Amino acid sequence: MAKGSQRVGHEHDHSQPNPEKTAPDSAKSQAATKPALSAVDLRDLESELHQREIALIEREIKSLRLQEELERLRPLSGLYRVVKSMATERKLDALLETITRETQNMLKCDRCSVFVLDQEKSELWTQVAQGLVGARTIRIPMSGTAIVSHCARSGKIINIPDAYKDERFDPAVDKHTGYKTRSVLCVPMRNREGSIIGVFQVLNKLAGPFTSEDEDWLEALTAVASGLIEQAQAYAEIESFVDKTLEVLAQTIDKRDPLTAGHSVRVTNYSLLIGTGLDVIAEDLDVLRYSAMMHDYGKIGVPEAILWKNGRLTPEEYATVQKHASITFDLLNNLPFTKRLGAVPFVASCHHEKLDGTGYYRNLKGEEIPFLSRIIAVADVFDALTSVRHYRNRMPIEKVAEILDAGRDNHFDIRCVDAFDKLPSDRVLKVMESERDRNTSEDISPFQQVSWKRLVEIVSGSRAKRGEEGLKEAFERMYNFGLPKDYKPLD
Ligand SMILES: [Fe+2]
Numbered sequence: 001m002a003k004g005s006q007r008v009g010h011e012h013d014h015s016q017p018n019p020e021k022t023a024p025d026s027a028k029s030q031a032a033t034k035p036a037l038s039a040v041d042l043r044d045l046e047s048e049l050h051q052r053e054i055a056l057i058e059r060e061i062k063s064l065r066l067q068e069e070l071e072r073l074r075p076l077s078g079l080y081r082v083v084k085s086m087a088t089e090r091k092l093d094a095l096l097e098t099i100t101r102e103t104q105n106m107l108k109c110d111r112c113s114v115f116v117l118d119q120e121k122s123e124l125w126t127q128v129a130q131g132l133v134g135a136r137t138i139r140i141p142m143s144g145t146a147i148v149s150h151c152a153r154s155g156k157i158i159n160i161p162d163a164y165k166d167e168r169f170d171p172a173v174d175k176h177t178g179y180k181t182r183s184v185l186c187v188p189m190r191n192r193e194g195s196i197i198g199v200f201q202v203l204n205k206l207a208g209p210f211t212s213e214d215e216d217w218l219e220a221l222t223a224v225a226s227g228l229i230e231q232a233q234a235y236a237e238i239e240s241f242v243d244k245t246l247e248v249l250a251q252t253i254d255k256r257d258p259l260t261a262g263h264s265v266r267v268t269n270y271s272l273l274i275g276t277g278l279d280v281i282a283e284d285l286d287v288l289r290y291s292a293m294m295h296d297y298g299k300i301g302v303p304e305a306i307l308w309k310n311g312r313l314t315p316e317e318y319a320t321v322q323k324h325a326s327i328t329f330d331l332l333n334n335l336p337f338t339k340r341l342g343a344v345p346f347v348a349s350c351h352h353e354k355l356d357g358t359g360y361y362r363n364l365k366g367e368e369i370p371f372l373s374r375i376i377a378v379a380d381v382f383d384a385l386t387s388v389r390h391y392r393n394r395m396p397i398e399k400v401a402e403i404l405d406a407g408r409d410n411h412f413d414i415r416c417v418d419a420f421d422k423l424p425s426d427r428v429l430k431v432m433e434s435e436r437d438r439n440t441s442e443d444i445s446p447f448q449q450v451s452w453k454r455l456v457e458i459v460s461g462s463r464a465k466r467g468e469e470g471l472k473e474a475f476e477r478m479y480n481f482g483l484p485k486d487y488k489p490l491d
Pocket of ligand 1: 295296324351352380
């Protein structure tokens with residue numbers, strides 16, 4: 001075939017003479033002399049065109065179907081995001097928030113709530129009903145008239161296109177919340193055994209009522225969410241068990257002596273305040289919490305006669321007290337901490353190490369000391385000095401601040417002391433006064449506006465600026481509350 005030929009799509013039949021090779025002026029006579037050939041060619045062309053037309057239409061249909069398919073599968077990306085969050089989110093609250101946010105996007109609806117069944121109280125509760133300002137937890141009785149209660153009792157999907165025309169809908173709920181419900185879709189959540197563990201509810205589809213496809217998607221999402229929620233609940237139970245167990249263990253040490261009661265809890269809370277101020281990540285905050293809680297656990301191996309001694313310790317006695325850090329490590333190291341909390345024994349046992357290497361019991365220096373232990377060191381010393389001890393009273397806070405300052409860069413990590421200084425003083429006071437038997441009725445809210453460092457300055461005699469009036473007196477009333485009249489600081 002000649003170059004530039006307009007014939008496309010089918011092979012040229014070489015048994016037939018090629019019309020293009022014929023002289024142009026003979027074209028007319030050629031058409032007349034060879035009509036059969038032209039008819040064949042035309043038929044071919046026609047069939048070719050027809051086929052091409054069909055192919056085009058088919059392609060068009062395919063593309064339309066693909067678009068429809070894509071639109072139909074759009075919720076899949078929402079499902080994917082929720083499943084992905086499974087790998088990263090173990091905490092129930094955060095998980096529920098992710099699920100509801102993604103469901104709203106997926107189903108293009110106004111609201112989404114995950115109701116979790118509280119078996120003991122036979123109630124359905126939700127924490128994330130968006131738009132209800134100040135009402136983060138809603139509890140609904142299983143036996144009630146709400147749609148979610150119907151759904152949980154029947155175990156069936158409920159799809160209501162127009163709530164006000166449906167007898168199962170109780171308008172009192174809208175009256176209470178000020179929300180206008182139009183369409184409702186509820187899907188029951190089940191655990192692996194098939195028992196109801198909650199209800200997924202979506203409200204007010206943005207365009208029209210919820211379709212059967214929405215039902216399918218919500219069912220799929222519910223299946224994923226149920227597994228995640230079950231897992232998060234189990235995780236929360238284990239976490240709370242571990243938390244409580246360690247707290248009770250720590251208290252067995254604190255409670256041996258009324259004067260140290262609450263020390264572990266306070267050191268934990270101060271440590272968490274410092275850690276949060278330094279933007280320590282959530283997982284490390286957990287290590288910090290458990291380490292701080294257990295830091296003095298090794299004191300179980302120190303005789304009470306030495307721990308409770310009324311007066312200064314002899315060098316031998318002091319050496320015995322120092323052993324508590326290594327005992328803490330040995331005891332904690334026997335506990336099967338999860339990988340996530342694996343650093344707890346080491347972090348806890350380093351709370352008496354000093355940056356310059358003069359601490360105990362491993363004589364670690366600088367960066368060798370875990371950062372979390374450096375936080376606990378500040379919290380521990382601060383609490384020891386601001387608490388009454390057998391051998392001395394609460395130390396005046398100017399003196400406490402001096403000791404912390406003097407320890408910068410030799411005992412303490414400067415960053416940790418700085419972070420403590422910057423804490424709002426009401427937070428510090430709340431921890432400081434939390435475990436005291438004698439409760440002052442002092443209002444600590446005026447302290448919100450000044451940092452701990454500033455409060456120390458005011459108490460030390462710095463002139464009170466506007467809004468700081470009366471803080472010195474209020475602090476002193478609180479700090480010295482209940483101390484004997486002949487109170488004399490020993491240090
Ligand atoms: Fe200690």
